[in-house]
Amino acid sequence: MADNLKVKFNHMEFKNPIVAASGTFGFGEEYNQIYEVETLGGICSKGLTLNPKEGNSGIRLWETPMGILNSIGMENPGVKMFIKNEFPKMKKWNTRLIVNVGGATEEDYLTIVEELNDIDLDMIELNISCPNVKEGCMAFGIDEKSASNIVKQIKKVCHHPLVVKLTPNAENIVKVATSCEAAGADGISLINTVKAMAIDIEKRKTVFDNVYAGLSGPAIKPIALRMVHEVSKSVTIPVIGMGGIMNWKDALEFIMAGAHLVQIGTANFVNPEAGKDIVLGIQRYMEKEGIKSLDEIRGII
């Protein structure tokens, strides 16, 4: 792979800026049967909680014009089973491993992070932005005080670099981002899904048992791009941009808006080789334009 795709995220080098987004890529194993996932700059794991989680009941997926609503509800094997069964498989790949962590309480978050201290992962993505669980999670990311508080507490115990994943449902996402930086975050990733809903008019009920769900896909891209732009201009730590990136052109928009890395989510469902295609697309664009490093175009807008 071309050297000019390399990106520095603080002191950590990524071979390229493309990372699979949490919740859309499992732990990588399934997609590795379709293409070599180590082609990617990194993989972000399915969101983990302290204990195994069954996820939400009822319909979990609903398609909308150029978007999808999901209500998975953080179904996952729990952090202990992840460390035992999934992480050793992920570790075989020559790519950066980011572990996404969610929780209902501050204590949950602290315990998971401590459990993860002893394994050789590259980065923790702190999920304070999932709209699909009833307790905690997104509640920590809505205002800057609660976000700053949890980041501060976690930084005291966490041995790994900590990226905080923000919600577009925050009262003021720029304030949340700057308060996370002040609390010691090593990076910011955004945006998680947009809290949304759907109604079945025949049943006269909400489509989802959990009432609200998370909207992703091209429908939210312009909003995500604007937020990545605003946040990138307001913090000095690096930013991971995501939200409806479907192809290499979208990915470059996020980089020009200021993102160091980008995550690919919904696109994996539309085209399971999307991650690989985007890496190639960016490489060709750079060759054509004579760009030697993404630093030349990052944040130029």
Add this chain to the structure above:
Amino acid sequence: MALIRRNERVGEDIFLLELEGKFQGRPGQFFMIKVNDHYPLLPRPISIHEITEDSIKFLFKASGEGTNILSRKCQGDTIHLRGPYGNGFPPVKGKIALVGGGIGAAPLYETGKRLLQQPEITTVDLFLGFTNKRVLGDKWEKVSSSFFYDIGGAVTNLVPVSNYDVIFTCGPDIMMKKMTAKGKENGVSVYVSIESRMACGIGACLACTCHTKNGNKKVCKEGPVFLGEEIYGG
């Protein structure tokens, strides 16, 4: 990318789609079919109806936006699909009944065809229930020892359950539940093929998770075929 050889209406809202090419797949497995380049975003999981030497056929119901778009695709159009995915029906022996309701009949064609070729299978009886009209006429006789059908009633009532070693069923939830209960009363194993909304189709997104007696299972990867008792209890 595959070329559409034909896509014709064979029932009120039922279509038979044939794509050119050499395809692999077992009965009960499915393909993820992208009905359009852009919108809708997600492919649709559709089970294999028949595999021939140079084509694959899907029998589908135009029931939502995606399948309605698919129903309007014409001969000569091309379409993206990937698969086969899922476990498919398990290997069996002896006397087999295939019981389908509505569009649930779709996977039972290739299933019957393959079972009839196996020497350890002595009987493959096919029972189909339709709402208004029989779909695909007598074609079903080619893939069964005997073919029975019912219009507008409960097809499960036609099945002499105790005559069989194993029953495969696909159709409305209520029908598969009833078939599972009848199987249990008679000590006959019933396998059900269930449907779910899917995003990835390969076991990563957890959108299709179903709650079973043995915990959460992924319909796309650990299914779509399960022992009826696992899904409906009993």
